[in-house]
Amino acid sequence: MEMRQKFQYQSLTSPPNPPPPPPLPPPSSRRRLRAPSSICFRSCFRQVNGYVRSSCVCRWVCKTIFVRPPQTTKEMAKRLIPLFNRVLVEKITPPSKTTARILLPEKTSKLNSGKVVAVGPGFHDREGKLVPVTVKEGDTVLLPEYGGTEVKLGEKELSRLGSLEPGKYFSVSSLCDEMEGKVISNGGEDHRMSKQVKGNGKEASLLNSETKRLSLNFLFNQEPQLVRTGTARALYRHYSSQHHTADVKHKLLGSIPKFVKIVEVGPRDGLQNEKEIVPTYVKVELIKMLASSGLPVVEATSFVSPKWVPQLADAKDVMSAIQGIGHSRFPVLTPNIKGFEAAMAAGAKEVAVFAAASESFSKSNINCSIEDSLARYRDVALAAKNHTVPIRGYISCVVGCPVEGAVPPSKVAYVAEELYKMGCAEISLGDTIGVGTPGTVVPMLEAVLEVVPVEKLAVHFHDTYGQALSNILLSLQMGISVVDSSISGLGGCPYAKGASGNVATEDVVYMLNGLGVKTNVDLGKLISAGDYICKHLGRPSGSKAAIALRRTFASKL
Numbered sequence: 317m318e319m320r321q322k323f324q325y326q327s328l329t330s331p332p333n334p335p336p337p338p339p340l341p342p343p344s345s346r347r348r349l350r351a352p353s354s355i356c357f358r359s360c361f362r363q364v365n366g367y368v369r370s371s372c373v374c375r376w377v378c379k380t381i382f383v384r385p386p387q388t389t390k391e392m393a394k395r396l397i398p399l400f401n402r403v404l405v406e407k408i409t410p411p412s413k414t415t416a417r418i419l420l421p422e423k424t425s426k427l428n429s430g431k432v433v434a435v436g437p438g439f440h441d442r443e444g445k446l447v448p449v450t451v452k453e454g455d456t457v458l459l460p461e462y463g464g465t466e467v468k469l470g471e472k473e474l475s476r477l478g479s480l481e482p483g484k485y486f487s488v489s490s491l492c493d494e495m496e497g498k499v500i501s502n503g504g505e506d507h508r509m510s511k512q513v514k515g516n517g518k519e520a521s522l523l524n525s526e527t528k529r530l531s532l533n534f535l536f537n538q539e540p541q542l543v544r545t546g547t548a549r550a551l552y553r554h555y556s557s558q559h560h561t562a563d564v565k566h567k568l569l570g571s572i573p574k575f576v577k578i579v580e581v582g583p584r585d586g587l588q589n590e591k592e593i594v595p596t597y598v599k600v601e602l603i604k605m606l607a608s609s610g611l612p613v614v615e616a617t618s619f620v621s622p623k624w625v626p627q628l629a630d631a632k633d634v635m636s637a638i639q640g641i642g643h644s645r646f647p648v649l650t651p652n653i654k655g656f657e658a659a660m661a662a663g664a665k666e667v668a669v670f671a672a673a674s675e676s677f678s679k680s681n682i683n684c685s686i687e688d689s690l691a692r693y694r695d696v697a698l699a700a701k702n703h704t705v706p707i708r709g710y711i712s713c714v715v716g717c718p719v720e721g722a723v724p725p726s727k728v729a730y731v732a733e734e735l736y737k738m739g740c741a742e743i744s745l746g747d748t749i750g751v752g753t754p755g756t757v758v759p760m761l762e763a764v765l766e767v768v769p770v771e772k773l774a775v776h777f778h779d780t781y782g783q784a785l786s787n788i789l790l791s792l793q794m795g796i797s798v799v800d801s802s803i804s805g806l807g808g809c810p811y812a813k814g815a816s817g818n819v820a821t822e823d824v825v826y827m828l829n830g831l832g833v834k835t836n837v838d839l840g841k842l843i844s845a846g847d848y849i850c851k852h853l854g855r856p857s858g859s860k861a862a863i864a865l866r867r868t869f870a871s872k873l
Contacts, residue, residue, distance in 0.1 A: 572792045576792065577799070577835075578837055579799070582602070583615060584616060584618050585615065585802060585806075586804075588625050590853065592853075602803070606845050610837040612643075614645070614646055615649070616648055617630075619649065619651075620651050631662065660705070666707075673712070673717075673723050674719065676717060677718070677720075693735070706742075713749070725760040725764070732767060733767040736768045736772060743764075761796075770795040774796065777800075778817065778819065785827055788819065799824055801818060803821050804817075817858050820861070825839050
């Protein structure tokens with residue numbers, strides 16, 4: 317079998333009892349197709365229940381093949397009637413460097429992405445309905461490591477193979493060139509097999525269908541500069557190394573927003589629990605570095621009593637130093653009307669209030685009940701409205717409380733609705749002690765979404781149990797497009813014993829890049845900002861992505 321060509325075709329077995337095929341292309345088109353088709357058919361075999369059109373490709377089931385058609389491959393593929401649910405893909409060789417000047421790992425830089433240049437109309441199911449191809453021309457897809465076609469053999473083909481005894485190698489060259497397989501187990505209708513392709517030693521699992529049909533998946537070694545094919549029913553992804561992004565287009569990820577706003581809470585939530593007082597100039601420099609990375613929102617500080625949070629006693633000086641920096645917004649936390657007035661005097665243009673879904677936590681954190689805190693925040697919200705200042709609402713302990721344990725979703729929904737009614741432009745749902753999992757986050761989000769529009773919500777996860785990224789991904793699938801995070805995973809809570817840091821901003825951006833979600837954040841600059849603050853705190857970064865990238869590209873970052 318010659319592997320000489322830049323394009324590759326792949327087809328699936330035609331369904332039983334198919335409807336009549338469409339008419340053949342005009343004679344001129346058939347003549348143009350004759351040369352590559354004759355090469356193609358050398359690696360094909362007749363299908364028992366196929367479409368009955370002589371010299372038509374739909375009568376054959378093709379293996380993975382390579383041919384050398386003329387330069388008009390794309391136009392020819394469109395005339396290849398019918399394409400059914402096959403696609404023609406042209407390979408794209410991505411660069412090995414990102415726009416952030418970060419070199420990709422050797423394996424990543426060689427991902428096999430390709431551009432779909434031709435697509436068939438689909439195939440008919442058992443009821444005769446046309447199942448269209450979901451891939452479109454121009455889509456960029458991430459191709460599998462190996463190309464191949466699933467082939468289902470009927471009784472006649474099985475009889476030609478002879479006895480399928482476990483442990484016995486047999487040749488299927490009479491069906492498909494120089495292929496051979498080995499039966500692993502013979503359990504009635506179910507034959508589990510492995511196969512080897514002569515000359516390359518690659519193996520793959522082969523599994524029967526339930527109807528005594530033997531399914532073979534013929535795999536071939538990947539050849540450089542050759543195109544791998546895929547089918548419309550397979551998972552396909554778009555990968556762009558230039559932007560270090562990948563758009564996973566799959567039914568499970570189809571609802572993920574195309575853009576996610578990152579709210580950086582490191583300078584406030586990340587540093588508030590530090591025992592050693594961080595110098596003001598360090599905080600200011602950190603905020604500048606975070607803003608220069610492209611983060612749209614950086615929560616700068618909190619106008620809270622120095623007696624409660626001494627780390628943020630320099631809030632006024634910090635706000636004075638960051639006025640006019642870049643295009644980022646710098647909201648501040650204001651726990652009461654006194655804090656709001658101080659924030660306005662310091663030049664704050666956005667404020668935030670902090671409620672809780674747990675009575676016990678509310679009393680330990682802000683020294684009042686949930687109802688009392690909401691009454692305070694109504695005054696702050698009214699004052700913010702009079703100053704035309706946007707206000708954000710935080711809700712802590714949305715999944716679990718360090719004192720009460722599990723928090724009912726109805727309590728979270730109640731507090732969220734009250735914050736929404738008082739005028740909060742955005743409501744951040746915080747898993748303060750990081751106990752949430754997708755199983756507990758889903759009912760909480762469902763309850764809140766019944767009373768607050770999804771575009772008004774944000775999520776704020778701590779990574780105490782390593783569940784933050786999975787919870788963020790789930791939240792994205794449910795339509796939320798705002799994520800809170802902290803540089804290098806800094807943070808915790810002075811009133812939540814055992815709560816570790818927030819999810820690291822670097823890890824969130826890395827994951828979103830991999831999902832093809834835009835953030836407009838430079839990952840390289842984020843890592844530099846994380847290095848800066850971790851050096852001053854005398855501790856390693858809490859970001860796994862930052863540690864891995866720094867280790868791999870130490871001389872490039």
